[in-house]
Amino acid sequence: MKRDVSTSTIGRDEARRPLMEAYMFQRRLLLGCSMLMVISLIIWIVAISTDHWIIISGGTGIFIPESRRFFMSSHSGLWRHCRNTIVPNALTNAQVVRNFSSMSYTSQTNINDAKRNLSHMDFVKHFAEEKLNETDSFTESARRRMFAHWARGEEEDFQTFRNAFRKLVMSTEENQRQFNATAIKPIPIDPLDVNGIIARKTFGSALQRVKYNNTWSYYVIPEVAQEAIFSNWTNYPLVVRLLATYIRDINIPAFVLNDERVILILVPPLPPKRGGHTAFYSYIPNQRCKYIDMFPNSNTLRNEPGFDDEVMVGWYFLSDYIRTQASFACITLFVMSLGAVFSFYTFMNPRYMFKRLAGGIHLVAASTALVVIQVLFSSIDYTKDHLFYAYPDGAELTYGYGVYLAWFTFVDNIFCGLMFLWYSGKKKGAKAPNDEVAMADEPTIMGR
Incomplete structure (x- = not known):
């Protein structure tokens, strides 16, 4: 049913x-x-x-004095940063005015290796054993001792000499005027105009004629930096290549001021579109990619171009x-x-x-x-x-x-x-x- x-x-x-x-x-x-x-x-x-x-673009190139490079571009994320630059290197026989830092190493690895090799050289050992004269000025022996302690990594002794140098040399009224730059935009100087720079005394006594690699060239060395380095420093191996790092570790500014306390910057000509060479400079592309340090320390930050207390903060x-x-x-x-x-x-x-x-x-x-x-x-x-x-x-x-x-x-x-x-x-x-x-x-x- x-x-x-x-x-x-x-x-x-x-x-x-x-x-x-x-x-x-x-x-x-x-x-x-x-x-x-x-x-x-x-x-x-x-x-x-x-x-x-x-993504940050520098267009045809933005010159960064601290790194002596043209910034071209950079791209970064949350973990990694890449930076593209072009390094201008003055040709050996080119008649140009150069910054003293152009003689120095820029790679931290090369700097560390050079300091390690330098610390074992006889002249550094001799410098470290020199006796000091009792005087109120920072003598030649003191400059040699300060450099030797720095090269050998004797931090405590180096700090003692550096503090004395800052007190006796850097703290004077005359030298303080070389550090206190105004907020006015830096003035670019054409390094190819050698005769004009000499005639106008653009850099004053900071412009020095130095023999390096058997070639005499004009270098801009800040006056206070000249007082920190010992005599005949170009005759000693590796000293020239470490000079910029040494001056930086003493906390001497690398710039030079004019009479109005405006920073003067040597700016090479812009790199050619296709790279390569010009009559005075070679332009070498460089790319640096690294993972971002989440917990930087002072030693890491010291490797950054233009390091100072403000940059560290x-x-x-x-x-x-x-x-x-x-x-x-x-x-x-x-x-x-x-x-x-x-x-x-x-x-x-x-x-x-x-x-x-x-x-x-x-x-x-x-x-x-x-x-x-x-x-x-x-x-x-x-x-x-x-x-x-x-x-x-x-x-x-x-x-x-x-x-x-x-x-x-x-x-x-x-x-x-x-x-x-x-x-x-x-x-x-x-x-x-x-x-x-x-x-x-x-x-x-x-x-x-």
């Missing part, structure tokens, strides 16, 4: 048909959001792995920005991974609270991603205002694809978080598309 189908059951299924259609649309939409979260997670990994967040503050970016980038990665897991879990358990949890996690991930972007923008402003070497005047800034990928991740998390929260309403009783969903959203009473 055929059993009659209940008209009440048929009527309830018909009434729930629109609810079921809406529920299936919701599931498809949230499934799409879940898949989008996986894609967003991959994009975030790509974004924080790339070193193309900040600036790098310490910038490292705070860098650590914040890196920390929140990792936090975002963890939260997004957690959000993706909970997004798919909502399909295994349709209870409303899991959708709200997933939506909340997505919004937290969006917030941490926004922190990374905002701290990045703040670090750019700080670098522009305080670290001229990293962001020279006249450079142009653009944002790389890493920033755009980060913005996509932020928007995607916002959208998916709102969708999960929007569709997280309770569906009980007649509002549920079926009995399974209705039971899932019923209150749970936990007993003993």
